[in-house]
Amino acid sequence: MTDTVLKVVNLTVKIPTRQGVLRPVDKLSLEIAKGKILGVVGESGAGKSMTGNAVIGLLDPPAHISGGEIWLNGKRIDTLTREPMRAVRGKQIGMVFQDPLTSLNPLLPIGDQLTETMLEHLDISASEAEKRAIAALEEVGIPGAAERIKSYPHEFSGGMRQRVVIALALCAEPSLVVADEPTTALDVSVQAQIIALLKRLCAERGTAIMLITHDMGVIAETADDVAVMYAGRMAELGPVRDVLTRPTHPYTQGLMASTPLAAKGGKRLNQIPGAMPRLTELPAGCAFHPRCPIAKDKCRADPAPTLGAGDGRAACWFAGEAGP
Amino acid sequence: MLAFAIRRAFQSLIVLLVVGLVAFSMFNFVGDPIDSMLGQERTGADIERLRTQLGLDQPFPVQYYRFLESAVQGNFGISYRLGRPVSKIIAERLPATLELAMVSAVLAIVFGVALGVFTAIRRNGWAANTVMTLSLIGVSLPTFLIGILLIYLFAVELGWLPSFGRGDVVDLGWWRTGFLTQSGLKALVLPAITLGLYQMTLIMRLVRSEMLEVLRQDYIRFARARGLRDRSVYFRHALKNTLVPVITVTGMQLGSIIAFAIITETVFQWPGVGLLFINAIRFVDIPVMAAYLMLISVMFVIINFIVDMLYFAIDPRLRVDRTGSAQK
Numbered sequence: 001m002t003d004t005v006l007k008v009v010n011l012t013v014k015i016p017t018r019q020g021v022l023r024p025v026d027k028l029s030l031e032i033a034k035g036k037i038l039g040v041v042g043e044s045g046a047g048k049s050m051t052g053n054a055v056i057g058l059l060d061p062p063a064h065i066s067g068g069e070i071w072l073n074g075k076r077i078d079t080l081t082r083e084p085m086r087a088v089r090g091k092q093i094g095m096v097f098q099d100p101l102t103s104l105n106p107l108l109p110i111g112d113q114l115t116e117t118m119l120e121h122l123d124i125s126a127s128e129a130e131k132r133a134i135a136a137l138e139e140v141g142i143p144g145a146a147e148r149i150k151s152y153p154h155e156f157s158g159g160m161r162q163r164v165v166i167a168l169a170l171c172a173e174p175s176l177v178v179a180d181e182p183t184t185a186l187d188v189s190v191q192a193q194i195i196a197l198l199k200r201l202c203a204e205r206g207t208a209i210m211l212i213t214h215d216m217g218v219i220a221e222t223a224d225d226v227a228v229m230y231a232g233r234m235a236e237l238g239p240v241r242d243v244l245t246r247p248t249h250p251y252t253q254g255l256m257a258s259t260p261l262a263a264k265g266g267k268r269l270n271q272i273p274g275a276m277p278r279l280t281e282l283p284a285g286c287a288f289h290p291r292c293p294i295a296k297d298k299c300r301a302d303p304a305p306t307l308g309a310g311d312g313r314a315a316c317w318f319a320g321e322a323g324p
Numbered sequence: 325m326l327a328f329a330i331r332r333a334f335q336s337l338i339v340l341l342v343v344g345l346v347a348f349s350m351f352n353f354v355g356d357p358i359d360s361m362l363g364q365e366r367t368g369a370d371i372e373r374l375r376t377q378l379g380l381d382q383p384f385p386v387q388y389y390r391f392l393e394s395a396v397q398g399n400f401g402i403s404y405r406l407g408r409p410v411s412k413i414i415a416e417r418l419p420a421t422l423e424l425a426m427v428s429a430v431l432a433i434v435f436g437v438a439l440g441v442f443t444a445i446r447r448n449g450w451a452a453n454t455v456m457t458l459s460l461i462g463v464s465l466p467t468f469l470i471g472i473l474l475i476y477l478f479a480v481e482l483g484w485l486p487s488f489g490r491g492d493v494v495d496l497g498w499w500r501t502g503f504l505t506q507s508g509l510k511a512l513v514l515p516a517i518t519l520g521l522y523q524m525t526l527i528m529r530l531v532r533s534e535m536l537e538v539l540r541q542d543y544i545r546f547a548r549a550r551g552l553r554d555r556s557v558y559f560r561h562a563l564k565n566t567l568v569p570v571i572t573v574t575g576m577q578l579g580s581i582i583a584f585a586i587i588t589e590t591v592f593q594w595p596g597v598g599l600l601f602i603n604a605i606r607f608v609d610i611p612v613m614a615a616y617l618m619l620i621s622v623m624f625v626i627i628n629f630i631v632d633m634l635y636f637a638i639d640p641r642l643r644v645d646r647t648g649s650a651q652k
C-alpha cells in the first residue's frame with residue numbers, strides 16, 4: 001500500500017470548445033509503485049500527453065481536470081492550488097519532454113539551470129548546489145562536467161542535451177518522473193542510451209517513471225506495466241509481459257499484430273483498419289467499435305466498461321474473445 | 325566578434341560619408357552661399373575674393389574633402405543667421421536636447437518594458453486590456469497633439485507645470501543642466517512625456533508580443549515543470565529571451581527620439597538643437613542645417629553600433645566565432 005507513488009482514479013480532463021466539450025482523458029485510472037516503470041502507449045491523440053500534463057498540473061487552458069483524483073505518495077494533488085502545486089513540480093515530480101533542443105533556456109548556462117532548480121526545492125547553499133550540479137552532470141554522463149556547467153545548451157548535441165534534461169528532472173530527487181516521449185526527437189543511435197540512463201538512475205533512487213512512448217520495443221524492454229490508451233480511455237492495463245504476449249483487448253491485439261515485435265515469428269504485419277476517431281466525432285457506444293473485428297450490438301449501444309486500477313485488464317465487453 | 329565589430333564600423337563610416345555628401349550638397353544646391361553672405365550691396369571683386377576664400381573655386385571632390393576634414397574637427401563654419409561658429413551654437417544647444425531625449429528614453433524603456441511584461445502576463449485581465457486600449461491612442465495621436473493636450477491640461481487648466489522653456493539651468497562650464505533646479509525638473513516633465521509616449525507604447529507592444537511568443541516556448545514549460553516560481557519564469561527566463569528584438573527596436577527608437585525632438589522642442593519652445601534646426605530651415609541657414617544632419621546621423625550610427633554589440637552580450641549563440649564553432 002505505502003509504496004504506491006502515483007495513483008490516478010477516474011481522471012477526466014475536459015476541453016470546452018465551440019464543437020462542444022471534448023474529453024481527451026476520460027475516467028482514466030492507473031497506479032505506479034515505487035521504482036516501477038509504467039509505459040503509456042496509444043495512437044497519436046489518444047490523450048497520453050494530456051494525462052501526463054494533468055499529473056504535473058500543467059494543463060494548458062482551456063483544458064482542465066473536471067473529475068477524478070490524483071494521489072502522490074498518499075497525498076491528493078489534483079485539488080492543490082497554484083502555489084503548493086508549483087512546489088510539488090520539480091520537487092516530487094520531475095518531467096522530461098520530447099524535444100531536448102527546445103527544453104533548455106538558450107540564454108542560461110546549463111549549470112545555472114541546474115542550480116536554480118535545486119535552490120528552489122532543496123535547503124542548500126549556492127556552493128553546495130554547484131557541487132551537486134557537477135555531480136548530477138557526471139551522473140548522466142556529461143564528460144568534463146566541472147567545466148561544462150558553464151556551457152550553454154547550443155554547445156551540446158541533442159543526446160547530450162536530453163541527458164542534461166534528465167539531470168534537471170532528477171536533481172531535486174523526485175519520487176516520480178513523467179517522461180513524455182523522451183527519445184522521439186533523438187537519433188536512433190542514442191535513443192537506447194537515453195532510455196537505459198533514465199532507467200538506471202530511477203532504479204538507483206527508487207523513482208517511479210511514467211514513460212509515454214510510441215515505441216513498443218522500449219516498452220517491452222523497460223516497462224513493468226503498460227497502459228494502452230484509446231481515444232482518451234484506458235483500453236488495457238497490466239503487466240508488460242501479459243499485455244504484450246497475451247493482449248485481451250481487441251485494440252491491443254491489433255496494435256501488437258501491427259508492430260514488428262509480435263511479428264518475429266514470420267507473421268505478416270497487420271494494420272488495424274481505419275483511424276482513431278477525432279474527439280469531436282466519437283461514435284456512440286465503445287469508441288473502438290467501428291474498427292473492432294469482434295464488435296457486437298452491445299458495443300454500438302453501450303460505452304465500454306470503465307477500467308478501475310485494480311480490475312481486470314481490458315475495457316472491453318468481450319475481452320479475450322478474439323484470441324491473440 | 326572583433327571581425328564583426330570592424331565590419332560594422334566600416335559600414336557606419338560609409339553611412340556617414342553619404343550623409344556628409346548630402347549635407348555638403350546643400351551648400352551648392354540650396355541657395356548660393358555667396359548670396360547669403362554678402363547681401364545686396366556687393367561688387368564683382370568681393371564675390372571673387374569670397375569664392376577663393378571659401379574655396380568655392382576648387383573642384384567638387386576637393387571641396388567635399390575639405391568639408392569633411394573640417395567636419396571631423398567639429399568645424400562647420402559660421403551660421404548665416406547668427407554670425408557665430410556653428411559648433412559653438414550646437415554645443416550650447418545640445419545639452420538641452422540630450423537631457424530631454426535621455427529622460428524620454430528612460431521613461432519609454434522603463435514603462436514600456438514593465439507594461440509590456442504586465443500586459444503579456446495578465447493577458448486577459450481588465451487592467452491589461454485597458455492599458456492595451458490606451459496604448460492605441462498613444463500610437464495613433466500625433467506628437468504635437470499630445471503635447472498641446474498636455475499643455476492644455478497641466479499648464480493651462482491645472483497650472484501645475486510650465487508650458488514652455490527649460491526653467492532655470494545650472495552652468496557646469498561645458499554643460500548647462502536643468503537637472504539641478506526644481507524649475508528645470510518641472511519644465512522637463514511635459515516635453516519628456518510628449519517625446520517618449522510614442523516610443524513607450526511601441527516598446528510596450530513589442531515586449532508584449534515577444535513575451536507572448538516566448539511564453540509559448542518549451543523551455544518556459546520546462547521551467548514551470550521544474551517548479552520555478554512565476555517571478556523567475558517571467559523575468560529570468562522569459563524576459564531575457566525577448567531582449568534581442570526589443571533592443572533592436574529600442575535602439576532605433578532612441579535614435580528617432582532625438583530626431584523627433586524637433587517637434588516636441590517646437591511645441592514646448594525647448595531651447596535644444598531641434599528648435600535650432602527648425603529656425604535654421606526658416607532662414608535657410610545651411611551650415612547649421614548641415615551640422616545638425618551630421619550630428620543626428622553620427623548619433624544614429626553610434627546607437628546602432630552599441631545595439632549590435634549588445635546582441636553579443638545577451639545571446640551566447642552569437643558569441644561563437646566561426647573557427648570555434650567548427651570544432652564543436
Ligand SMILES: Nc1ncnc2c1ncn2[C@@H]1O[C@H](COP(=O)(O)OP(=O)(O)OP(=O)(O)O)[C@@H](O)[C@H]1O
Binds near residue numbers: 043062
Ligand atoms: N486546445 C485543444 N482544443 C481541442 N482539442 C485539443 C486541444 N488540445 C489537445 N486537444 C486534443 O486532445 C487530444 C489528446 O492530445 P494528447 O496531446 O494528449 O495526445 P497524445 O496521446 O499525447 O498524442 P501524441 O502521441 O501525438 O503526442 C488530441 O486528440 C488533441 O487533438
Ligand SMILES: [Mg+2]
Binds near residue numbers: 048050180
Ligand atoms: Mg503527446
